[in-house]
Amino acid sequence: MIGTRETVGDSIFRLITVIVIGLLSILMLMPFLKVLATSFSGPVPVDSGRVYFWPVQFTWESWIYIVKQAALWRSVSLTVFATVVGTILCLLVTALFAYPLSKNEFKLAKILMLMIVITMIFRYPIIPYFLALRSYGLYNSIWVLIIPHTITAFNLIIMRTFFKGLPKELEEAAQMEGCGYFQLLFRIVLPSSKAVLATLGIFYAVGIWNQFMTPLMFIEDQALYPLQLKLREYIIDVDMATTRLKEMLPYNNSTLQAAAVIFATLPILLVYPFLQKHFVKGAMLGSVK
Numbered sequence: 326m327i328g329t330r331e332t333v334g335d336s337i338f339r340l341i342t343v344i345v346i347g348l349l350s351i352l353m354l355m356p357f358l359k360v361l362a363t364s365f366s367g368p369v370p371v372d373s374g375r376v377y378f379w380p381v382q383f384t385w386e387s388w389i390y391i392v393k394q395a396a397l398w399r400s401v402s403l404t405v406f407a408t409v410v411g412t413i414l415c416l417l418v419t420a421l422f423a424y425p426l427s428k429n430e431f432k433l434a435k436i437l438m439l440m441i442v443i444t445m446i447f448r449y450p451i452i453p454y455f456l457a458l459r460s461y462g463l464y465n466s467i468w469v470l471i472i473p474h475t476i477t478a479f480n481l482i483i484m485r486t487f488f489k490g491l492p493k494e495l496e497e498a499a500q501m502e503g504c505g506y507f508q509l510l511f512r513i514v515l516p517s518s519k520a521v522l523a524t525l526g527i528f529y530a531v532g533i534w535n536q537f538m539t540p541l542m543f544i545e546d547q548a549l550y551p552l553q554l555k556l557r558e559y560i561i562d563v564d565m566a567t568t569r570l571k572e573m574l575p576y577n578n579s580t581l582q583a584a585a586v587i588f589a590t591l592p593i594l595l596v597y598p599f600l601q602k603h604f605v606k607g608a609m610l611g612s613v614k
Contacts, residue, residue: 363583407470427488
């Protein structure tokens with residue numbers, strides 16, 4: 326096989342692309358570094374605006390205060406539960422819905438897809454949405470963090486498109502061995518769909534982890550506050566900030582806010598590298614002989 330030589334124009338284009346993407350990455354990383362540096366800085370340099378991308382008067386006090394908050398850890402446990410259970414449930418329901426829609430022999434597929442696309446164009450009214458979920462018993466319930474997000478039209482279309490691209494020979498061979506549709510889905514299709522499952526898993530997990538409006542509308546009991554609502558308390562609690570400044574403690578509202586934001590972001594950042602390899606589509610290459 327004769328390899329193609331890269332032209333001068335291709336080299337220049339690739340160099341410009343790398344430079345542009347590198348600059349954009351740095352610009353997107355700067356706010357995170359700013360917040361991270363603030364969380365490890367003393368209150369005086371933070372208030373005087375001397376903290377940029379490196380901590381000034383390095384201290385762990387803000388993090389120690391955040392980690393010692395029992396209410397915050399309760400919110401973290403609730404959010405982790407909702408994220409793990411919700412992501413598994415979302416992927417399961419999406420797969421059960423997307424698989425029949427990917428089959429040409431399913432007569433209602435086109436009609437259902439049209440209805441799904443309509444839901445992407447027209448948003449539901451907030452008041453009927455609130456009344457409907459409250460009538461289902463989801464007000465002040467941990468399940469309100471999971472059930473309303475069980476399936477989204479965008480993710481459903483992505484999974485359906487992926488299923489339609491799978492080689493038909495795999496399913497035909499399994500059907501010859503006597504597999505039914507559920508066996509095809511769980512034994513053949515899903516094990517061969519790690520790329521799309523990982524991608525949509527990230528989408529669902531980030532959405533559930535970062536949800537704010539749903540718990541704000543439906544959760545009144547502070548014992549059921551997820552992490553984002555608990556984080557809101559640290560950001561808007563001005564009276565607490567004033568008290569700490571008067572007491573001359575080694576942290577203030579700004580450093581506590583920064584530490585809480587990083588604390589809420591770290592779990593997703595730590596999970597992402599383990600799923601990144603599955604983002605590369607190619608799990609089916611060579612699977613059909």
